[in-house]
Amino acid sequence: MAAVPRRRSGAGVRTTGTRGAGPYLTYLLPAAVLFTVVIAIPLVMNVYTSFTNWTGIGPRQWAGLANYRQLLHDSEFWASMWHSLALIAAMAVVPAVIGLIVAAALFDVIAKRFSPRVASLLRACIYLPQVLPIIVAAIVWGWILDPQYGALNVALRDVGLGFLARDLLGDPQTALATVMAVLVWFQLGYPVVIFMAALQRADPALGEAAEIDGATWRQRLWLVTVPQIRPEIYVVLLTCTVASLRAFGWIYALTSGGPGVATQVPSYYAYQSFFTNLDVGYGSAIATVMTVIIVAVSVVFLWVQRRHTAGDTT
């Protein structure tokens, strides 16, 4: 917290800037300009547009709350919001739970009783989908799940289970669950890597003490490990939740929101309103709702996290 010295001793000291934080502010200048143009102005324009009717060409017509009123009665919008919850489950909750178990098993069992090298190798393989561009991963899955020539159905037919083969992405009953399964595959590596790093930071003595006291593996995981790595669990849940609300690429390449609206999500719905339906005001309203939800979720997460970490230290 050392303050910037205002007077310098010694002669012949050449300095730029002699006052407190003033000169430091100049370093924020490029960012101030760029953030205003790329983030602040578009954000305000988007909110403004959501109160207008606009096709993207010509003048905007003030519409008040009409777009939002329409949203309230739009079953496709509500469907997309519910599907967002499903995607949060698939990208945040399920990977965090499985990731915790996998990370703990790799750390406690594989690294200690077999070899840390095997644990690193398995971790690297599980993380591999995370480095793929989403669109590439989505194309690969689209091909695997293709009803006619896709590898999954071909494999089922090859082993005599052809009656199980079906058009998973084309059937409204199974489309969302299939997308969710693919997302779990994609996302799992992220919590595994974060949690393994967290476990290395955590105090091993506590777990060993609990083991000597006869705690089962599950008890140790929930009562000793989880409280120790709580900050990382918050971060994983927050970043994965935010990521799941941006699942545009997956929906674009896998289902286009279909069949019907079975896999429609706000992100894709906004894109369609902007660039396909040319209903820019309505798309802006959807995007504004998304923005408000994401900002609210982030603020709540950060607040809870700060409270918990503050509670730990005092």
Added chain:
Amino acid sequence: MSGTLTSHRPAQHGLARRRPARRRLAQRRGPAAWLTLLALVVVTLAVLVPFALIALNAFKPPAQYAAHGPLSFPDGFYTGGISTFWDTTDFGRALWNSVLISGCVCVLAVLLSIFNAYALGIGRVKGRTWILGAFLIANFLPQEGLVYPLYDLAKEAGLYDTQLAVIIIFTVIQAAFGTYLLSSVLSTFPRELLEAARMDGAGRARILWRVVVPVSRPTLGVLLVFFFIWTWNEFFLPLVFLVSNQNQTVPVALGTLEGQHIMNPLTTSGAALLGVFPTIIFFLIFQRTLTRGVTVGSVK
């Protein structure tokens, strides 16, 4: 967690330190331990299946695919699928565009992050908590909420369908994260170093370039790698902004082709291979940085 970034400690170090304990445990490889290993190997193999399928089919002759399907082992080496895809999408061009955009963004975004973090982390300008909060929120904002006004502004500025527009936008988006991360790293920067440099008569700019930047080089390296890969993988904004073929990045070129539903299984696996290939290369080159730096999100 910012410590993970600044330290050079390899991941296994913490385990190696407890070697005696490990040797003791190694003798207790009971059936439960073997079952755990088996379960994890099964999970890992399941994760790898799609990669195996790409590898199996990218070079498979079409006749064999038609006769024996995606699971048969290729009996020939056929590059037709890949070369068809390469030519129809002008893939070389897309690769170059991706390298150009990601390369510019990662350098510019790191520079911008350094400037911001210097003022916020070391300069401790007034209201820095709020400014940092704003950067963090900016990083979380959904691109859907910015895309149409940006599209509009770019059209007015004559930057629509240019790489420059995408470079500017992603420089700002990545720098929002970089600023947040780097500020918390620099707020623990050793004050003695700054004092010493100041005593020697160095000005603010000189201290930044000669002291702060060299000392935080490991963190900057992680940021550089991350910004490059994140920008490489971006799809939504490049899809909106880069409409003409000669400007498209790899994901956009792949995505628009998929959107046209003109892909057959062999071009799909060829395309997937070409799409996967660069990122696997990055992964192998940066593997240690990635697994070390993936925890950067968990800055407190």
